[in-house]
Amino acid sequence: MRVYHFLNAEHGLDALRNCHLKIARFGELNDPFELLGVDLSDKDIRQAFKKIKIALAEYRGLLCFSRRWRNPLLWSHYADRHKGLCLGFDIPDELAIRVTYTARRLMPTDLFFPDNAVREGAIAKILATKFSHWRYEDEVRLFVSLEDRDPQNGHYFYDFSEDLKLAQVIVGPQSSISRYDLEGVLGNENAHVERLKARPAFKTFRVVMNREESLWT
Template identity: 55%
Template sequence: MRVYHFVNKEYGIQDLQKRRLKIARLHELNDPFELFGVEFSNEDIRSAFHKMKTELTKKRGLICFSKSWHNPVQWSHYADKHQGLCFGFDIPDHHLGEVNYSRKRLVIDAERLKNPGNITFSFAKRFLFTKYSHWSYENEVRGFISLDKETEEKGLYFLDFSDSLKLKEVIVGSESDITRQEISDSLSGYNINVNCFKARLAFKSFRVVRQRKESLWL
């Protein structure tokens, strides 16, 4: 599956140079309802899910992608107001899960939470892939990654580019001052063909599209 990851200039250039993406932790995400898409009127359910989130944050992180790079809102929110970058990756489908967007909180039977053994990652996956419907413009897919010493650096966690995270596109934001040379230098020695190009705002729609005039990207 071809998926897209938005990032600002500073971290985007670092990602290219070091061939990796940062793994986000559950408590770092910008949606406070992450894992909390459940109806919480029952105190036992509230308590169980807060504990579950705490435990999952210690063991797993995630990387979020979109199935499209054309939405200007995502460029504004996640790529520093169109000044950053968007990476296109080819990732095996079985490593990703599509987010389900819902207008209503999910209902769960509190009895299932009485046994702590029921609170497993497989049990939590339904809730980890559910978000409020107003986020649907992101068209999100996400991958969950186990946190271990191999992915850790100074308290942060990263996932290296690989056959399961294969960089195929680098898209430079329409308002970005990132040059061709900067991208070329950052990709120096990378032995996979990467399609690099500049974006622009569409003339007839509210979309971000490819800049076809190569001379306008220095």
Template identity: 40%
Template sequence: MLCYYFTGSKYGLDNLKKKRLKVSNLNNLNDPFEMLCVETADKKVKSKLTFAKDAVAQNFGILCFSGNWTNPVQWGHYAENHSGLCLVFDIHEECLREITYVPTRLSPRDIDLDTEEAAFTLMTTKFKHWHYEQEHRSILWLSGLDKESELYFRAFDDNLKIKQVIIGVNSKLKKSDIVKIVPRDVEVFHAKLHDTEFKVTRDRTK
């Protein structure tokens, strides 16, 4: 399936040149409720969740993708106010886990925190107000990734295949800047604001 990765211009160009993406640590994501989708009024439950989050952060990394590139909020939040890029990847569905969005935190009675599957539920359940992201996650063992200093990277390959590069509405980058650093079969195009709807669309004049 096609998945969309929003990034700033500098890091986007670096990703394309080095054919890789930086893998996020669970503790560095922008949602403070990561892995805390369960009610924590009970101190034992809170302790279990804290332990689980630390254990997962030490062993796993996350790549976050969207199922949609036309939402202007995504561009505003993750692509430097529309001046960055959206990298489009073809990813096998079995490599992804779709986020479930919920209106309230889960009850400890509804999830067995001692099971392996519970960890994946915790990593893929978020508050409903994040729904606009239409997020899909690739959850990766850190031990299988390339490491540089204290950062981890996932290389492009057949399971993370770059297909398109979309240049943001306010970007100073030109199509020629991108074409020269990506494979010939990668499509590069500019975005523009839609004329009648609150969304971003393809600019066919450039």
């Protein structure tokens, strides 16, 4: 499956230079309802889910992608107002978890049997349920373990691999990143990676490929 990850210019070039992506932790995400997309009106259930969120955040993280790169909102929100990069990756379908968007929070009865046993697929639902207004992201998630913390900055990273294979680099319409800049971080070992420069479309509200190569030096 081809998926896309948006970054500002600094972090995008750093990711390419070091062949890794920063792993997001649940407490750092921009949606306060992450892992809490359940009806929490019952106090005991509310406390239980808060504990689950804290516990998961200790040893699991995620990589967030979109299934599309042409939506201008994604560039505005996640690529420094079109000045950053979009990295296209190929990941195994079986590892990709598509987010489900809903206006209605999950009910505990959707997740647990009366004896509190977990229903099949309940954990996946909790991990991949978001409010419907996030639908524009068309998000795909890859859940990973938190193993080796970077001693310098305290972050966790996931290396490029067969499970996270870099295929495209798309430079934002407002980005000053040049072809030369990309060559410097990609090197010969990434000669197969497609390089594109994006621009606003002329007829639609989309971001598209700039086919006039002379406009990107």
